[in-house]
Amino acid sequence: MKFFVDTAEIDAIAELNDLGMVDGVTTNPSLILKSGRDILEVTKEICDLVEGPVSAEVVATEADDMIAEGRKLAKIASNIAVKVPLTWAGLKTCKTLTDEGQMVNVTLCFSTNQALLAAKAGATFISPFIGRLDDINLDGMDLIADIRQVYDNYGFETEILAASIRTVNHVTDSARIGADVITAPPGVIKKLADHPLTDKGLEIFLADWAKTGQKIL
Numbered sequence: 001m002k003f004f005v006d007t008a009e010i011d012a013i014a015e016l017n018d019l020g021m022v023d024g025v026t027t028n029p030s031l032i033l034k035s036g037r038d039i040l041e042v043t044k045e046i047c048d049l050v051e052g053p054v055s056a057e058v059v060a061t062e063a064d065d066m067i068a069e070g071r072k073l074a075k076i077a078s079n080i081a082v083k084v085p086l087t088w089a090g091l092k093t094c095k096t097l098t099d100e101g102q103m104v105n106v107t108l109c110f111s112t113n114q115a116l117l118a119a120k121a122g123a124t125f126i127s128p129f130i131g132r133l134d135d136i137n138l139d140g141m142d143l144i145a146d147i148r149q150v151y152d153n154y155g156f157e158t159e160i161l162a163a164s165i166r167t168v169n170h171v172t173d174s175a176r177i178g179a180d181v182i183t184a185p186p187g188v189i190k191k192l193a194d195h196p197l198t199d200k201g202l203e204i205f206l207a208d209w210a211k212t213g214q215k216i217l
């Protein structure tokens with residue numbers, strides 16, 4: 001399973017990238033706002049840092065404008081995935097840009113039917129939002145499982161990018177179901193290494209090691 005980092009914070013991306021944990025990056029207008037950076041500048045920096053796909057989202061709502069924005073974002077670097085919302089205008093943009101050979105991430109997906117449409121429009125990635133479904137008392141993981149089944153039934157190559165990941169359990173469940181990619185905030189990815197028995201075990205080993213009086217270096 002690939003790990004994308006869901007942030008526009010360069011330092012956080014660089015830290016995880018140095019650990020080999022970054023297969024790509026996703027951004028959105030809210031994350032650009034949070035970074036306080038210019039979208040074109042910060043996206044270029046991320047693309048220079050990371051080899052994998054970097055999602056940059058259009059903000060127009062009419063297809064012609066979305067396509068123009070997508071083409072402009074695509075010029076930033078060869079690893080840009082143009083991110084479009086799951087509307088008919090977004091699907092038209094997806095079809096146009098993927099026909100031109102551009103990677104496209106269709107975002108704000110909340111149903112299996114929406115995911116089916118994105119695959120038929122040639123999307124490179126479909127982004128079902130798990131956390132936001134959980135927020136309204138639905139089960140985001142059911143959606144990931146349904147999309148997995150439907151895509152496998154028909155051999156669609158669109159990659160399932162589990163998004164709006166809020167917890168480490170979302171990561172485990174996405175991996176179990178067979179999502180191709182998860183995108184998570186840096187804090188969630190860092191928490192994946194945590195286990196109280198690891199901490200406790202290390203504490204005991206270090207205490208015993210101190211009693212040996214030995215040194216390795």
Ligand code: E4P
Pocket residue numbers: 006026027028107127129131132163164165183
């Ligand atoms: C995905 O591409 C989105 O940027 C992101 O995962 C949304 O997450 P949120 O629901 O926590 O804002």
